[in-house]
Amino acid sequence: MFALMNNMPNLLGDQFASKFAWFPEQASTFAAENDWLFFFITWICVLFFIPIAGCLFYFCWKYSKPKGQKAESNTAHNTPLELAWSILPSFFLVAMFVMGARSYLDQRTVPEGANNIGLKAFKWGWTMDYGKGVMNPELHILVDEPTKLSMRSSDVIHSVFVPAFRAKKDVVPGRYNYMWFEADVASEQVSEAELAAATKENDGEVWDYDKWQFTPDGYKFFDLYCTEYCGKNHSVMQTVVVVHKTVEDLDAWIKQVSKRPVDQTPEAWGEKLYNQRGCAGCHSLDGSKRVGPSFKESYGNKRPLADGTTITADEDYIRNSILYPKKQVVAGYQPVMPSYQGQLSDDDIASIIAYLKTVSDYGPKAAANTGEEQTSTEE
Amino acid sequence: MSAGSLPSGSQVRDPGYPTPSENYLTNSKGVLSWIFTLDHKRIGVMYLVGVTVAFGVAGLLALLIRLHLFQPTGMVFQGEEANNWYNQVFTLHGAIMVFLFIIPSIPAALGNFLVPVMLGAKDVAFPRLNLCSFYLWVFGALFFVSALCASGLDTGWTFYTPYSTTTDSSVILATSGAFILGFSSIFTGLNFIVTINTMRPPGMTWFRMPLFLWATYATSIIQVLATPVLGITLLLLIAERTMHIGIFDPEYNGDPVTFQHFFWFYSHPAVYIMILPAFGIISDLISVHSHKRIFGYRFIAYSSIAIALLGFLVWGHHMFTSGMSSLTTIIFSALTFTVSVPSAIKVFNWLATMYKGSISLTTPMCYSLAFIFLFTIGGLTGLHLGTLATDMHLHDTYFVVAHFHYVMVGGTLVAFLGGVFHWWPKMFGKMYSEAGGRLSALLVFAGFNLTFLPQFVLGSRGMPRRYATYDPEFAALHQMSTWGSMLLGFGLLVALVVLLRSLKSGKRAPANPWGAATLEWECTSPPPFYNFERAPTVGDPYDFSNLEWDAENERYVKIEPAREIVPEEQPVTEPVHAEDSK
Amino acid sequence: MSTIEASPEVGHDEHGHDHDHPPFLAHHFDTPEQQFDSGKLGIWLFLVTEVLFFSGMFCAYAIFRALRPEVFEGCSQFLNTKLGAINTGVLLFSSLTMAWAVRCSQLEQHKGLVGTLAATLSCAMIFLGVKAIEYSHKFGMGLLPAGLFFYDPSNPHPTDHPPYLLYICAPFALALVGVLIWLVVSAASGNKFQFAVAKPLSVVCLCFFVGVGLGTVLESGEDSADHVDVHADPNGLATASVMLEAEKSAEAEAAPAIAASGAMVPVEESVLEILATDPTNVGVVSGLNALEQQTAAAGTSTVTGDGEILGAVTTTEVDVMTPTTAGVFFSIYYCMTGIHAIHILAGIGVLVWLLVRAVRKDFNRQYFGPVDYVGLYWHLVDLIWIYLFPLLYLIR
Numbered sequence A: 001m002f003a004l005m006n007n008m009p010n011l012l013g014d015q016f017a018s019k020f021a022w023f024p025e026q027a028s029t030f031a032a033e034n035d036w037l038f039f040f041i042t043w044i045c046v047l048f049f050i051p052i053a054g055c056l057f058y059f060c061w062k063y064s065k066p067k068g069q070k071a072e073s074n075t076a077h078n079t080p081l082e083l084a085w086s087i088l089p090s091f092f093l094v095a096m097f098v099m100g101a102r103s104y105l106d107q108r109t110v111p112e113g114a115n116n117i118g119l120k121a122f123k124w125g126w127t128m129d130y131g132k133g134v135m136n137p138e139l140h141i142l143v144d145e146p147t148k149l150s151m152r153s154s155d156v157i158h159s160v161f162v163p164a165f166r167a168k169k170d171v172v173p174g175r176y177n178y179m180w181f182e183a184d185v186a187s188e189q190v191s192e193a194e195l196a197a198a199t200k201e202n203d204g205e206v207w208d209y210d211k212w213q214f215t216p217d218g219y220k221f222f223d224l225y226c227t228e229y230c231g232k233n234h235s236v237m238q239t240v241v242v243v244h245k246t247v248e249d250l251d252a253w254i255k256q257v258s259k260r261p262v263d264q265t266p267e268a269w270g271e272k273l274y275n276q277r278g279c280a281g282c283h284s285l286d287g288s289k290r291v292g293p294s295f296k297e298s299y300g301n302k303r304p305l306a307d308g309t310t311i312t313a314d315e316d317y318i319r320n321s322i323l324y325p326k327k328q329v330v331a332g333y334q335p336v337m338p339s340y341q342g343q344l345s346d347d348d349i350a351s352i353i354a355y356l357k358t359v360s361d362y363g364p365k366a367a368a369n370t371g372e373e374q375t376s377t378e379e
Numbered sequence B: 001m002s003a004g005s006l007p008s009g010s011q012v013r014d015p016g017y018p019t020p021s022e023n024y025l026t027n028s029k030g031v032l033s034w035i036f037t038l039d040h041k042r043i044g045v046m047y048l049v050g051v052t053v054a055f056g057v058a059g060l061l062a063l064l065i066r067l068h069l070f071q072p073t074g075m076v077f078q079g080e081e082a083n084n085w086y087n088q089v090f091t092l093h094g095a096i097m098v099f100l101f102i103i104p105s106i107p108a109a110l111g112n113f114l115v116p117v118m119l120g121a122k123d124v125a126f127p128r129l130n131l132c133s134f135y136l137w138v139f140g141a142l143f144f145v146s147a148l149c150a151s152g153l154d155t156g157w158t159f160y161t162p163y164s165t166t167t168d169s170s171v172i173l174a175t176s177g178a179f180i181l182g183f184s185s186i187f188t189g190l191n192f193i194v195t196i197n198t199m200r201p202p203g204m205t206w207f208r209m210p211l212f213l214w215a216t217y218a219t220s221i222i223q224v225l226a227t228p229v230l231g232i233t234l235l236l237l238i239a240e241r242t243m244h245i246g247i248f249d250p251e252y253n254g255d256p257v258t259f260q261h262f263f264w265f266y267s268h269p270a271v272y273i274m275i276l277p278a279f280g281i282i283s284d285l286i287s288v289h290s291h292k293r294i295f296g297y298r299f300i301a302y303s304s305i306a307i308a309l310l311g312f313l314v315w316g317h318h319m320f321t322s323g324m325s326s327l328t329t330i331i332f333s334a335l336t337f338t339v340s341v342p343s344a345i346k347v348f349n350w351l352a353t354m355y356k357g358s359i360s361l362t363t364p365m366c367y368s369l370a371f372i373f374l375f376t377i378g379g380l381t382g383l384h385l386g387t388l389a390t391d392m393h394l395h396d397t398y399f400v401v402a403h404f405h406y407v408m409v410g411g412t413l414v415a416f417l418g419g420v421f422h423w424w425p426k427m428f429g430k431m432y433s434e435a436g437g438r439l440s441a442l443l444v445f446a447g448f449n450l451t452f453l454p455q456f457v458l459g460s461r462g463m464p465r466r467y468a469t470y471d472p473e474f475a476a477l478h479q480m481s482t483w484g485s486m487l488l489g490f491g492l493l494v495a496l497v498v499l500l501r502s503l504k505s506g507k508r509a510p511a512n513p514w515g516a517a518t519l520e521w522e523c524t525s526p527p528p529f530y531n532f533e534r535a536p537t538v539g540d541p542y543d544f545s546n547l548e549w550d551a552e553n554e555r556y557v558k559i560e561p562a563r564e565i566v567p568e569e570q571p572v573t574e575p576v577h578a579e580d581s582k
Numbered sequence C: 001m002s003t004i005e006a007s008p009e010v011g012h013d014e015h016g017h018d019h020d021h022p023p024f025l026a027h028h029f030d031t032p033e034q035q036f037d038s039g040k041l042g043i044w045l046f047l048v049t050e051v052l053f054f055s056g057m058f059c060a061y062a063i064f065r066a067l068r069p070e071v072f073e074g075c076s077q078f079l080n081t082k083l084g085a086i087n088t089g090v091l092l093f094s095s096l097t098m099a100w101a102v103r104c105s106q107l108e109q110h111k112g113l114v115g116t117l118a119a120t121l122s123c124a125m126i127f128l129g130v131k132a133i134e135y136s137h138k139f140g141m142g143l144l145p146a147g148l149f150f151y152d153p154s155n156p157h158p159t160d161h162p163p164y165l166l167y168i169c170a171p172f173a174l175a176l177v178g179v180l181i182w183l184v185v186s187a188a189s190g191n192k193f194q195f196a197v198a199k200p201l202s203v204v205c206l207c208f209f210v211g212v213g214l215g216t217v218l219e220s221g222e223d224s225a226d227h228v229d230v231h232a233d234p235n236g237l238a239t240a241s242v243m244l245e246a247e248k249s250a251e252a253e254a255a256p257a258i259a260a261s262g263a264m265v266p267v268e269e270s271v272l273e274i275l276a277t278d279p280t281n282v283g284v285v286s287g288l289n290a291l292e293q294q295t296a297a298a299g300t301s302t303v304t305g306d307g308e309i310l311g312a313v314t315t316t317e318v319d320v321m322t323p324t325t326a327g328v329f330f331s332i333y334y335c336m337t338g339i340h341a342i343h344i345l346a347g348i349g350v351l352v353w354l355l356v357r358a359v360r361k362d363f364n365r366q367y368f369g370p371v372d373y374v375g376l377y378w379h380l381v382d383l384i385w386i387y388l389f390p391l392l393y394l395i396r
Helices: A004-008 A028-060 A079-108 A193-202 A247-258 A266-276 A315-323 A346-359 A364-378 B031-033 B040-068 B084-117 B126-147 B169-199 B211-243 B255-289 B297-313 B326-354 B363-386 B386-396 B400-429 B434-460 B472-505 C032-067 C069-076 C081-106 C111-143 C164-189 C192-226 C235-247 C257-262 C264-274 C280-299 C326-359 C369-393
Strands: A116-122 A127-128 A140-141 A146-153 A156-160 A167-171 A179-180 A222-226 A238-243 A300-303 A310-311 B011-015 B547-550 B555-560
Touching: A028 A079, A028 A179, A028 B363, A028 B386, A079 B326, A079 B363, A079 B386, A116 A140, A116 A156, A116 B211, A127 A140, A127 C235, A140 A247, A140 B040, A146 A156, A146 A167, A146 A300, A167 A179, A167 B386, A222 C164, A238 A247, A266 A346, A300 B169, A315 A346, B040 B084, B040 B126, B040 B400, B040 B472, B084 B126, B084 B169, B084 B211, B084 B400, B126 B169, B169 B211, B169 C032, B211 B255, B211 B297, B211 C032, B211 C326, B255 B297, B255 B326, B255 B363, B255 B400, B255 C032, B326 B363, B326 B386, B326 C280, B363 B386, B363 B400, B363 B434, B386 B434, B400 B472, B434 B472, C032 C069, C032 C369, C069 C326, C081 C111, C081 C192, C081 C369, C111 C192, C111 C326, C192 C326, C326 C369
Parallel strands: A116 A146, A140 A238
Antiparallel strands: A116 A127, A146 A179, A156 A167, A156 A222, A222 A238, A300 A310, B011 B555, B547 B555
């Protein structure tokens, strides 16, 4: 077992101060107080537990007697003792309650002027709304500034949990829940060389956060988990929190993700959106049927709809499916896709359409391929 | 005088052994005599078999969970549907354990057998209702099995909406099963309340009852009051799924959090249904195996009722992060602390009972010691969860998983096992191997701690609940936990084997192998089908002064002091003044 | 030292009964008093569980009514108060006959007992008959729980619906036929006991159709007056609900969000209208509704620079007959009255069993427990209806 513990991976950027730390790194203003209170309670518990366990084993040893021997005493009452052990613990309990309630009220009271970020939870991903149409799954905030999250869910109950911040709140459909925190540790950035090497090795695949322990932009991060069971991919409904040192840094990042970079093709941007904005969870690329139809058979294909008609999945159909998904549902699927109305710009939608053309068996590339095959068989 | 020889001249009272035609296990033969039995003892035995099977199934599912979590990417389930399989396994583990095992185990399996006998009565107040309860349990179990075989169940045992109203799995079958099981629970509770109220023997006032009966009474109050609310909650869930009544659906101006309020209004008192009978068993076990009067009887009795009633006020502490108002949240936290006080005091009372007692380290005593140790840890970690600020970090993490397993498994299961070992000679007339029994207690204790202690750390470090895969930094602790679960499983298997072997080759059990003073030990082991010829004389249930160990026959017997004939002289045959008249 | 072993006592007569262990006394009880006390406590506990069972629904009612009082007022118009009042009277009368039955059993008036039990049963059947009319009428009009709601104010009485009334009456008709056949057969074969049971039972089954008839007569008299287009109480409630509607158009298909994003409005609106024709797009329908009402409400008011609002807020008519509003009311209505009706059915079953035992003369002055207990249950069922009636039918 000790070998196991020594070999325990102590991954960079993963947030334990030491191998044997009880808590993750303290990265918000709540953390220190919370941890202190936790250890206060724990020490009180130890204070009571050691005597209890001690008495337990000691009495067993000392008063263990052969069968038939009577007990040494038969006292069944001791009023002063009983009063003492009823009243004394109560003081500790009151202390715990008061301290807990106080800290809690601080954590519930959003300070004035907090930076408000919208959060949308869906099965199975997150979208942070930075305003002015900028949406991204990663949560980027400023160090030493209170951040407020206005959260809602588009389907079932989820829950935001950032262990490093000791912050948690449920995200409920049909209403807004609010939480706030103030990060006091900024995220480090990795060197350019390291970032370049990782980008090269990742080579266009979905970015593996666990492997690299930094974001595609080179920031170390804190984990953000979904912590209310929400179905199949609940365990992978994770994103990251990056704390920026300066407001310029943060703004630069926001600008960078707000739209397609000039040097990126629509298809590449569309692929990024496919991975980041939750399409991947329900629409596969390899033909396997998930909650939604696979994109392999999407663009250009004739689709039978739930109402009995048949349409060809052209650009217009894809656009309508993104904005008004319940209007024309493919036969055999449930009308459960949430709408992206107001969350994708026109360019975003066009990029997605461009990307879908490349992955579909019925798209222009595929058509070109079959065209070639036909000409080759004709020969 | 050495222990084990009986004082000369005294009278020994011992009911002896039952004949086959009296023994409740053999007084009528054939499967039908069991299926249609009205004998509470047979019903108790059938429950025992049933809950053991349910425990086995759910236990295997638990082992599957721990095996899968041995690796961060999941070791058992692979492929596209791996997570779906995992979700179904943990849901069914929870649902079967809670509804089919933990809630019915002590009241139905042990309580049914013991309550009338402890009261010196012939049966419970409503024997046919009792049998009906058993068949409702079976029926409910069948519904769960059918849900398993149909589309499975993947909502978590807590059925939170809107996930449970929109998922494809067999939610309706499973909730119908739970609804039926609820009625089984209600009728059992109803039966016990009436029995204890109206069928106590002459001389058994409320404060001369064994504490197991106090615990059963308090449990039954909760069963009767809380379970109907679960019933209506599940009905509303079914109605929401079938008719879209809209109560939990934000689309129809409903509120998903309402479901949580309704659900936990039952489910929090339900955990007291699980633990109060365990407290009752431990009170009796500690007292008997320390051969010493229980310390603070009245307090333990009152605290059981207090826990039962206070338990209805704290359901919100399962929902601290759901978005309730601050005031509501704070009130629930305060009330949660009040309900912890009675439980703590019970622990002190038990320790005080052991002080200067005459302790025999029998198997039931070993389990009781394990209980005190494990339940104390479970209860103390509840303080971290009841404190609002720390709960913000710990809610829905493995810390909660560890906490409730400590109280439910380390608490209820261990007490249940202790009770089974304690009353096994009475129920089946056989003694088991003490060495085997004590070994099982040790293995269970060690395995359990190894499984769940690391989970406190896992939770504090941020590992969320109900995750099929996890970040690699949590791997070492998960692996420790999995090894522990294997040990725990093995220990439980040892316990089962020890008990089953005793049926085949155990020594014949005397009426009172442990030297207890409650009424169930005054009939034979096993009892005759009519329990007692006439209502037995009620004494003090915790007075061990007239119980002596008869080493020759390896049993305890009740001693009555030697009787004197009064007057000592022979009666005169002549009139007193006969001489005068001569 | 002597050991006293237990020995079986000899003191029973050949039937295994003691002389003071009468046949109606169960073997595990010592005295009839103990048996009666146990049963009494048992039934009271059961009634407590029933109250808690219903309390969940009363909670739901309270929550929804507090949130949307105008919906409840509006929809209550669809409930026929006359029929509700008749049902209340019938149930009250049945409670009377039930209490009378308990008295008869205590006084060993066997014929009276059978008669009063039959009367109670008949009242229960009338209740169900009236309920059948109410339910089938509403099913036909589309006044169903939220998910199935399809009421259309312009066509309140569609005639192309399945014969719900027939479906509901079928099992009762079967029962009536069965009982009548039994009556004839038992009369013919001279089986006095079965005849004595079948006679009151046939009256009971007939009473279901008496109830149906009563309901039909009274429903048709109300037809024209009842189903007017429902408008909620105007003023604050209307605007408040309008704003609530706007907020609660949850999905991004909501109109306000589109208005906010600016340039795209004209195109989106027409698409929305197309979508709104599909009734399953509940969010869109509500959203469009909300937009209309919001525009109407805001039409006459202006906001000055310092935040004041000039002008009056016109009263608007809020249409409450949508699935998200009226549907919820009817969900609660069906849940509460439906579960209550199931309890009436269960009560009927138990009362029939009591009737059979009464004909068999099982009860005497020492043993009337079952009648007493069923009486208590029946009183509770009646009491629950007494709460339901004003809460659902008498809201205005």
